[in-house]
Amino acid sequence: MKNIRSGITFGIIGGLLTFLFGGWSVTVIGCLMGVGLGMGMAGRFERKDPLKIALAVLPSALTAAVLLVGLSLYQNNFVQEAIGKRPAAENTVLYGNLIGFLGTVLFTTLLAALRGLPEKQEQTARMILLAALIVAFPFVDKLTALRWTAQIIFALIFVILGLGLNIVVGYAGLLDLGYAAFFAIGAYTTGILSSPQHGIFMNFWLVIWIAAAMAALWGFMLGAPTLPLRGDYLAIVTLGFGEIVPVLFRNLIDVTIKEPFTCWILPGLIRLFGAETTMACITFVEHEDLTAGEKGISPIGRPVIPFINYEFQSSNPIPWYFLIIMIILLSVFIIRRLRDSRLGRAWMAIREDELAAAQMGINPVTTKLAAFAMGATFSGFAGAFYAAYIAGIFPSVFDFSASIIILCVVILGGIGNINGVIVGGLVIMTADRLFLPALKDFLSSLLTHTVLPSISDPVVQRAVSDNANPILYRFLFFGLTLVIMMAVRPEGLIPNAQVRAELHSNETPPIEDETPKSKKAKKG
Amino acid sequence: MLELKDVHTYYGNIHALKGISLTVNDGEIVTLIGSNGAGKSTTLRTIQGLNKPRTGSVVLDGIELHKLPAHEVATLGVAQSPEGRMIFPRMTVMENLEMGAYARKDITSFKDDLEHVLTLFPRLRERITQKGGTLSGGEQQMLAMGRALMAKPKILLLDEPSMGLAPLLVELIFDIIKKLNEDGTTILLVEQNALMALSIAHRGYVLQTGEIVLADDAKKLMKNEEVQKTYLGVE
Numbered sequence: 140m141k142n143i144r145s146g147i148t149f150g151i152i153g154g155l156l157t158f159l160f161g162g163w164s165v166t167v168i169g170c171l172m173g174v175g176l177g178m179g180m181a182g183r184f185e186r187k188d189p190l191k192i193a194l195a196v197l198p199s200a201l202t203a204a205v206l207l208v209g210l211s212l213y214q215n216n217f218v219q220e221a222i223g224k225r226p227a228a229e230n231t232v233l234y235g236n237l238i239g240f241l242g243t244v245l246f247t248t249l250l251a252a253l254r255g256l257p258e259k260q261e262q263t264a265r266m267i268l269l270a271a272l273i274v275a276f277p278f279v280d281k282l283t284a285l286r287w288t289a290q291i292i293f294a295l296i297f298v299i300l301g302l303g304l305n306i307v308v309g310y311a312g313l314l315d316l317g318y319a320a321f322f323a324i325g326a327y328t329t330g331i332l333s334s335p336q337h338g339i340f341m342n343f344w345l346v347i348w349i350a351a352a353m354a355a356l357w358g359f360m361l362g363a364p365t366l367p368l369r370g371d372y373l374a375i376v377t378l379g380f381g382e383i384v385p386v387l388f389r390n391l392i393d394v395t396i397k398e399p400f401t402c403w404i405l406p407g408l409i410r411l412f413g414a415e416t417t418m419a420c421i422t423f424v425e426h427e428d429l430t431a432g433e434k435g436i437s438p439i440g441r442p443v444i445p446f447i448n449y450e451f452q453s454s455n456p457i458p459w460y461f462l463i464i465m466i467i468l469l470s471v472f473i474i475r476r477l478r479d480s481r482l483g484r485a486w487m488a489i490r491e492d493e494l495a496a497a498q499m500g501i502n503p504v505t506t507k508l509a510a511f512a513m514g515a516t517f518s519g520f521a522g523a524f525y526a527a528y529i530a531g532i533f534p535s536v537f538d539f540s541a542s543i544i545i546l547c548v549v550i551l552g553g554i555g556n557i558n559g560v561i562v563g564g565l566v567i568m569t570a571d572r573l574f575l576p577a578l579k580d581f582l583s584s585l586l587t588h589t590v591l592p593s594i595s596d597p598v599v600q601r602a603v604s605d606n607a608n609p610i611l612y613r614f615l616f617f618g619l620t621l622v623i624m625m626a627v628r629p630e631g632l633i634p635n636a637q638v639r640a641e642l643h644s645n646e647t648p649p650i651e652d653e654t655p656k657s658k659k660a661k662k663g
Numbered sequence: 664m665l666e667l668k669d670v671h672t673y674y675g676n677i678h679a680l681k682g683i684s685l686t687v688n689d690g691e692i693v694t695l696i697g698s699n700g701a702g703k704s705t706t707l708r709t710i711q712g713l714n715k716p717r718t719g720s721v722v723l724d725g726i727e728l729h730k731l732p733a734h735e736v737a738t739l740g741v742a743q744s745p746e747g748r749m750i751f752p753r754m755t756v757m758e759n760l761e762m763g764a765y766a767r768k769d770i771t772s773f774k775d776d777l778e779h780v781l782t783l784f785p786r787l788r789e790r791i792t793q794k795g796g797t798l799s800g801g802e803q804q805m806l807a808m809g810r811a812l813m814a815k816p817k818i819l820l821l822d823e824p825s826m827g828l829a830p831l832l833v834e835l836i837f838d839i840i841k842k843l844n845e846d847g848t849t850i851l852l853v854e855q856n857a858l859m860a861l862s863i864a865h866r867g868y869v870l871q872t873g874e875i876v877l878a879d880d881a882k883k884l885m886k887n888e889e890v891q892k893t894y895l896g897v898e
Binding site: 491496497 | 733753810814
């Protein structure tokens with residue numbers, strides 16, 4: 140019964156999504172939905188015969204598929220007309236829905252059935268399947284002309300940012316409200332080192348490491364004086380840092396750097412003794428426009444694959460997609476190793492109880508500093524990739540709201556859990572980049588063909604059409620998501636086992652202290 | 664082995680320790696007794712480096728501990744089972760015990776030591792995969808002691824090991840403390856339960872509002888009229 144209910148929920152959500160995207164989207168949505176539904180239901184079964192599990196989930200898979208295709212066909216036959224768009228071509232409708240239907244059923248049963256295998260095999264099989272889907276996605280996207288890949292890349296950038304922030308917030312338990320500052324430092328390092336702004340055109344493969352190193356260095360510089368602070372105080376300092384950095388980049392448009400000894404100290408001393416001096420002052424930089432202020436730095440050099448000399452193009456997102464997937468894989472690998480290392484254990488001890496950790500011989504300051512610097516490193520990678528992908532950077536991108544969105548990614552996904560953060564990043568950013576714009580288009584065409592013509596007063600008409608733009612309310616949605624998550628599922632979508640244990644400890648009461656029987660006590 | 668000389672410790676302007684001098688010799692159990700607020704826990708915190716003495720010195724085998732931060736003191740063989748236990752609530756019992764051995768450079772004997780601790784506290788073995796925060800009070804006390812033992816300390820500081828425990832459990836804990844000492848661990852024991860503490864200790868110090876008012880053999884302290892009246896409840 141629970142399975143059927145999941146099937147109905149997934150089917151309806153998937154079907155409604157086809158209302159927004161139309162055309163071939165039913166195929167992609169069907170397959171992704173199948174994966175989600177299958178993985179979600181797998182956990183409800185015992186490890187036994189895969190075939191039995193497949194048969195057990197088949198009804199809910201079929202329910203989901205029927206609902207999806209039904210809604211998609213309804214969309215094509217009725218909704219499209221209502222919003223004043225032409226229905227899709229006959230072939231698109233036929234094959235799109237057919238593959239969508241099969242994809243839903245196939246992936247749901249397949250992923251659920253994997254649960255029947257031994258644990259090791261299940262994980263390997265699931266990994267292979269997910270890898271195949273990840274590789275296939277951009278090509279399917281291109282064939283079906285959905286143009287989602289370019290937006291998914293943004294989501295993946297935020298996945299890396301989330302992974303980095305997760306080290307600081309999730310592992311070491313330090314609340315960082317200015318994390319976007321390190322993202323900005325990574326992006327601006329790339330901008331300055333590979334653009335016509337200064338006539339420096341460094342290779343992207345080199346710059347991305349420099350950007351990461353710069354971000355780490357600044358993480359270290361911010362951390363060193365502030366990390367003896369605790370809790371709220373640290374959060375306030377990071378908040379300040381997050382505000383300062385974009386302001387700095389906005390205003391570094393007239394930079395003069397002089398060598399202090401020859402320019403001030405020596406002449407000052409000479410004047411002190413009453414003599415006059417016209418000594419040559421060593422100036423490193425004079426009236427240099429470092430960051431181009433509000434205009435931003437653009438264009439920024441793109442990565443070139445050596446040997447075959449292929450330069451990445453903004454018109455073709457597929458190479459970018461695979462590049463960022465590779466960066467994510469590398470990051471996940473490094474972060475996993477870190478988490479399981481001695482340092483990772485020290486982070487967790489600090490998060491639990493700083494004083495007790497110090498008593499165990501952990502140096503709190505260097506441990507926290509390492510978390511800050513490591514977290515910043517990953518945002519440096521993300522910043523470098525972002526700058527190259529957009530081919531331009533502007534200070535407004537890195538303001539406070541960016542820090543908050545990254546924090547939302549971590550909280551929504553599940554603090555302290557790598558998989559959770561990946562899901563959180565994908566959910567939040569696809570909602571922001573794909574869902575909201577599509578919803579906006581859908582609403583505005585719906586209104587133009589239904590309500591608006593019946594409104595006679597042009598002022599009211601204007602007000603209605605202007606305000607029916609969900610993109611205006613994106614921060615309202617972020618806020619609502621956070622409030623609802625905190626109230627309903629504070630441990631996140633895919634929680635860290637420890638966090639879940641703490642938040643729901645009252646549901647499984649601790650074992651009562653039995654007074655040891657006299658026999659037992661004497662034995663001890 | 665451990666020597667405190669004229670230690671003055673402050674919390675802000677509050678003069679908590681007013682010139683404490685005490686010694687703990689190798690292989691001894693020394694107990695600090697005194698009422699609430701006498702400065703017992705502060706003395707232990709000062710030895711561990713969690714509070715810095717304003718004047719005076721804390722010396723362990725010739726090393727001046729008062730000049731070192733807490734995490735370095737831990738690496739020198741000082742381990743504490745702190746007041747209020749301070750276990751890591753979201754780590755399992757096993758992970759808590761592993762944290763105890765964090766500062767050790769030689770981890771070759773880790774398995775043997777773990778076995779030793781789990782033999783001392785069989786209850787911990789039953790709970791080995793459970794989260795520290797879900798243990799009962801007595802089990803948490805055992806875990807805090809076990810974690811301190813995993814550091815293979817030269818000197819073990821125990822802060823109120825009997826606090827909040829059922830009487831039978833207190834007896835068990837004190838048996839274990841005695842056994843640990845017989846196996847060669849030097850122990851500095853802070854206790855409100857003066858009778859229990861003096862019955863297993865070699866020597867004792869009586870603390871009153873930050874000052875040591877009495878220092879003697881444990882047996883003699885037990886017979887001291889003043890001590891009997893104030894701390895042992897003998898009329």
